[in-house]
Amino acid sequence: MSRVSARDKLLKAAGELFYDHGITATGVDAVITRAGVAKMSLYNNFKSKSELIAAYIDARHQEWLDLFARRSDNLSNGWERVLAVFDAYQDHAEFDYQNGFRGCGLLNAAAEMPADSAEREAVNRHKQEVRDIVLNQLSELPLTEESGNSAAALAEHICFLLEGSISLAGLSRDVDAISRARAMADKLIERAL
Amino acid sequence: MSRVSARDKLLKAAGELFYDHGITATGVDAVITRAGVAKMSLYNNFKSKSELIAAYIDARHQEWLDLFARRSDNLSNGWERVLAVFDAYQDHAEFDYQNGFRGCGLLNAAAEMPADSAEREAVNRHKQEVRDIVLNQLSELPLTEESGNSAAALAEHICFLLEGSISLAGLSRDVDAISRARAMADKLIERAL
DNA sequence: TTAACTATACAGACTAGTCTATATAGTTAA
DNA sequence: TTAACTATATAGACTAGTCTGTATAGTTAA
Numbered sequence: 001m002s003r004v005s006a007r008d009k010l011l012k013a014a015g016e017l018f019y020d021h022g023i024t025a026t027g028v029d030a031v032i033t034r035a036g037v038a039k040m041s042l043y044n045n046f047k048s049k050s051e052l053i054a055a056y057i058d059a060r061h062q063e064w065l066d067l068f069a070r071r072s073d074n075l076s077n078g079w080e081r082v083l084a085v086f087d088a089y090q091d092h093a094e095f096d097y098q099n100g101f102r103g104c105g106l107l108n109a110a111a112e113m114p115a116d117s118a119e120r121e122a123v124n125r126h127k128q129e130v131r132d133i134v135l136n137q138l139s140e141l142p143l144t145e146e147s148g149n150s151a152a153a154l155a156e157h158i159c160f161l162l163e164g165s166i167s168l169a170g171l172s173r174d175v176d177a178i179s180r181a182r183a184m185a186d187k188l189i190e191r192a193l
Numbered sequence: 194m195s196r197v198s199a200r201d202k203l204l205k206a207a208g209e210l211f212y213d214h215g216i217t218a219t220g221v222d223a224v225i226t227r228a229g230v231a232k233m234s235l236y237n238n239f240k241s242k243s244e245l246i247a248a249y250i251d252a253r254h255q256e257w258l259d260l261f262a263r264r265s266d267n268l269s270n271g272w273e274r275v276l277a278v279f280d281a282y283q284d285h286a287e288f289d290y291q292n293g294f295r296g297c298g299l300l301n302a303a304a305e306m307p308a309d310s311a312e313r314e315a316v317n318r319h320k321q322e323v324r325d326i327v328l329n330q331l332s333e334l335p336l337t338e339e340s341g342n343s344a345a346a347l348a349e350h351i352c353f354l355l356e357g358s359i360s361l362a363g364l365s366r367d368v369d370a371i372s373r374a375r376a377m378a379d380k381l382i383e384r385a386l
Numbered sequence: 387t388t389a390a391c392t393a394t395a396c397a398g399a400c401t402a403g404t405c406t407a408t409a410t411a412g413t414t415a416a
Numbered sequence: 417t418t419a420a421c422t423a424t425a426t427a428g429a430c431t432a433g434t435c436t437g438t439a440t441a442g443t444t445a446a
Contacts, residue, residue, distance in 0.1 A: 006425065022305045024217040028402060038426050039403085045424095049402065100308025107360055111304035112215045115293025115366075124364040156370075157354070157377050164357030167300055171317040173308075177349075184350050199391070220435060231392045232437085242436065 006041035013037075014056050019096065019105045023053055023112050053109070053119060060105045061126040067091045068133070078140035079189055082158065085134055086182035089166055093175045103170025107163065131159045143192045154192055158185045199234035206230075207249050212289065212298045216246055216305050246302070246312060253298045254319040260284045261326070271333035272382055275351065278327055279375035282359055286368045296363025300356065324352045336385045347385055351378045 013035035017026045028049055032039050046052045068088035072081045093101050102108060110123040135155040143151055165181030168174075206228035210219045221242055225232050239245045261281035265274045286294050295301060303316040328348040336344055358374030361367075 021307055022217060024215060025305065027400075029400085038428090040405090040427090041425060043403070102308050102313075103304070107300075107364075108304035110364060111296070111301035112218065114214055115295050120295075120364060127361060127364055153373075153377075156373065159361065160354045160357035160370075160374055160377070161350070162357065163360050164353030164355065167356050167360060168320060168352065171300075171303060171313060171320060177353075180346075180349065181353055184346075184353070221437085222435085231394095233393090233439090234391065236437070237390080 006035070006037045007045040009035040009037050010042055010045060010052065011055060011059055014052055015059060016099070018053070018056050018109070019060075019102065020099055023056075023109055028052075054122065057106060057109055057119060057122050057126070060109075061129075064088060064092060064130075078137035081137045082134055082189065083182055083186060085130065085137075085158075086162065086178060086185065089162065090175065090178045090182075093166070093169060093178055101170050101173065101175060104163070104166045107167065127159075127163070130162075131155055134158050138189075141189070141193065149192055154188065157188060161185055199228070199230045200238040202228040202230050203235055203238060203245065204248060204252055207245055208252060209292070211246070211249050211302070212253075212295065213292055216249075216302055221245075247315065250299060250302055250312060250315050250319070253302075254322075257281060257285060257323075271330035274330045275327055275382065276375055276379060278323065278330075278351075279355065279371060279378065282355065283368065283371045283375075286359070286362060286371055294363050294366065294368060297356070297359045300360065320352075320356070323355075324348055327351050331382070334382070334386065342385055347381065350381060354378055 010031060014026075014031050017030055017034060028039070028042060031052070032042055042052070046055065068085060071087045071091070072084040075081050075084060089104075096102070106123045106126055110120045113119040135151060138151040138155055138158075141151075143149065143154070161181040161184055165177045169177035203224060207219075207224050210223055210227060221232070221235060224245070225235055235245070239248065261278060264280045264284070265277040268274050268277060282297075289295070299316045299319055303313045306312040328344060331344040331348055331351075334344075336342065336347070354374040354377055358370045362370035
């Protein structure tokens with residue numbers, strides 16, 4: 001009948017509950033109830049709630065990587081692929097909007113964790129990866145190297161726009177803020193060429 | 194001896210614990226212990242933990258308004274006062290850095306709350322107020338009105354930089370990211386004149 | 387005296403995680 | 417075909433502690 005593993009059911013349920021209500025506010029009982037799974041199935045697949053959280057964080061990042069791959073696959077140059085980074089986030093936002101868009105799940109997860117936690121470090125690594133993607137795409141472009149106009153600085157500028165717009169879009173329930181940030185990034189790249 | 198009211202002790206303790214460990218993860222017992230106050234003093238001053246959270250959110254915002262007022266008081270024009278918005282956040286970041294900087298306390302608080310909560314709405318109002326401050330300062334400047342170069346669009350761009358840089362600064366433990374965002378905003382304004 | 391405070395105890399629901407025992411489906415081998 | 421074995425799932429009771437909020441009685445200071 002149901003050939004979906006308990007592990008996948010748990011990750012799906014945790015993904016929904018953690019994103020909608022926050023991680024700390026979501027108990028393991030709520031997760032197993034939503035997953036329709038026995039409690040021991042949680043603890044057979046994950047050593048602890050912390051490990052489930054870590055898997056959730058990785059899954060959210062992978063989810064975004066997949067959305068980005070789909071958006072950037074058939075694009076011909078770095079400029080367009082940088083803009084596809086925004087498109088991938090917008091896809092994600094519009095998907096979550098039905099249940100209540102609350103911004104980036106990774107930043108939200110980090111916001112609940114102590115400063116030196118492994119979870120915050122994992123989110124940091126994922127965000128660095130996004131920045132590296134932006135930087136790699138920009139490096140393909142013939143940027144005019146004015147003072148302080150390096151690809152690295154431009155990549156950071158674009159990432160600030162990205163994360164800022166997602167947070168404020170989630171707060172003000174205005175998903176379109178992400179596409180306005182995309183237009184800002186577009187103009188920045190145009191000026192840097 | 195101690196002429197500090199129980200209410201103020203509670204707000205101070207809650208401010209530290211909520212910021213460092215998150216709101217949901219902080220129990221009222223931890224707050225009263227840190228405040229050195231009886232539990233009934235909490236419930237005499239606040240109807241519930243929710244009301245303490247609301248007071249915490251307002252206090253964080255007021256704290257930033259005070260930092261901004263101190264930074265912008267003796268400045269002569271809107272350009273400088275927009276940059277003072279970044280300075281005020283940097284002051285806040287450097288203050289928190291001793292205990293572990295975790296980005297903006299208001300965005301972190303919002304990240305723990307459900308999509309339609311009063312707390313998220315309060316944080317949204319505060320962020321709108323920051324944007325209005327930026328917009329008001331920009332409105333004093335003689336901006337050249339190119340296509341899509343309105344004061345409103347520039348204000349939004351600067352706010353994206355602001356929030357994005359604070360979040361990423363908190364994640365990567367690189368407070369200097371805020372001053373790099375300040376430099377980006379500076380150049381944007383220069384170009385818009 | 388009045389108001390704000392303290393200390394302690396309590397109710398009742400919830401927390402993460404463990405335990406035993408059982409069911410079921412797929413694989414392997416005689 | 418039948419039997420043994422393995423992996424994964426289940427139910428549900430249980431521990432030991434935490435959570436918010438309340439109740440009660442005593443204390444301190446203006």
